[in-house]
Amino acid sequence: MDNLLTPIILGIVEGLTEFIPVSSTGHLILSGELLHFTGERAATFEIFIQLGAILAVVMLYRERFLRLFSRRNLMEGLRFKQRELNLAHIAIAILPAFIFGFLLHDIIKKYLFSAHTVLVGLVVGGIVMILAERLPIPAFATNLDKINFRQCLVIGLAQCLSLWPGFSRSGATIAGGLVAGLDHKTAAEFSFIIAVPVMFAATGYDLLKSWQLITPDFMVTLAIGFVVSFIVSVLAIVGFLKLLNRTKLTPFAIYRFILALAYYMVILR
Template identity: 55%
Template sequence: MLEVIKAIVLGCVEGLTEFLPISSTGHLILVGHFLSFTGDKAKTFEIVIQLGSILAVVVLYFKRFLSLFNFKKRSGLNLLHIIIGMIPASVLGFLFHDVIKNVLFSPFTVGIGLFLGAFLMIYAEKKSKTESTQDLDHLSYKQAFIIGLYQCLSLWPGFSRAGSTISGGLLAGANHKTAAEYSFLLAVPMMVAASGLDLLKSYQYLSIHDLNYFATGFITAFIVAMLAIVFFLKILSKVKLIPFAIYRIIIGIIVIAYFI
């Protein structure tokens, strides 16, 4: 029963933080540490619940995903926009996968990532260009590549993939909603690829005896992620990134101080 409760808590944390600019990986590492839920099986569990969050985006943006494969249309967002955005982080992630996992996945490094990522978000809000791109169908290939470059920062747990890509989108000239929605769409292939690679390396930790709490975490993350995405899009254009940045600074300082 205790394992199921932990699965629900971590599923909520994953679903709530995956698409908000506050770092889901960072929060999972921190919460897992305080719940004493660590080790190889815990890492495998985190991969599974991340897939639940991914499914939420697929469901919410199903028609948009289908349109990416409509090669007859002459304008608008297409598959190439997603591929271009994936390239930088995919290459770096593949080359330095083991280094990232072994060096950067600790509560202390997460605290640093939360802290530094917050200042990127503040910088993006203060220095962002005039919003020339008001929707996804007007996003250029150049903007997609710039966002992809900023996504590389998210390879450091705590920096936040959503925080990095949304900040990159603002600095590239997109408005908040466009930057966020592109971030959501870009997350799906990136997370499937990363989670798939991790799952192949840790499949031996999957057991039929763990099916109960793995399924609980997956379903919880799926439901909470759907709610979080809808809520986030409603408030983002009003509150901007600054409140999320302040939250990250506070949490980052607490974590760094605690582990020092």
């Protein structure tokens, strides 16, 4: 990957799409196909730049993460108390995806990482988002500290759908949050927070399996993608929360349908 424009483009794609409900994995796979950047090195690059997106969430929500590890919240988490968002809430929300992701990791990598399967995920995920938005479920949790364990479990089960590339982790978790009784902003913010341990574990696992591909010459490419992903992710998270107050999820679902149709008609047909 000698062309430095490619890691910049993919870093922008990752940053823009990681935390909005359009599927960053799907966009990276489709973008990689268009840029003729595929194979093991491309997969390693796409995994590595997710660390930049993770760092963006940690920076923006640093006070919330510090509160999670305060002595009081650690004790309440160990006792499974629901008074305030604590590590027990996070554990319940991420455990289903960890279990299914670990058991199905090789199958997913082998059979689902292709342009055709991504397009299916984009369409099905869009339909799920629209259905979740239209269900007449009142929002009982209007901030992070009002989320209960049952809602965390619903969101955690919904997150398992995102193991299908193209479905979108944020789309699945936000839709799950709406079904569980969270408002849009709270569902989005909870989606950002639980993304950190999930993405860190998945990224670390994949990098351990492909560390031999990270050569000194490749490090420059990885560093460019990481920095671009971090900067764009910060801007995207802030912008998405503002946009979500006005547009909700349906426009993102429509975008997914248009992208899937356009890519199929122009590239795959």
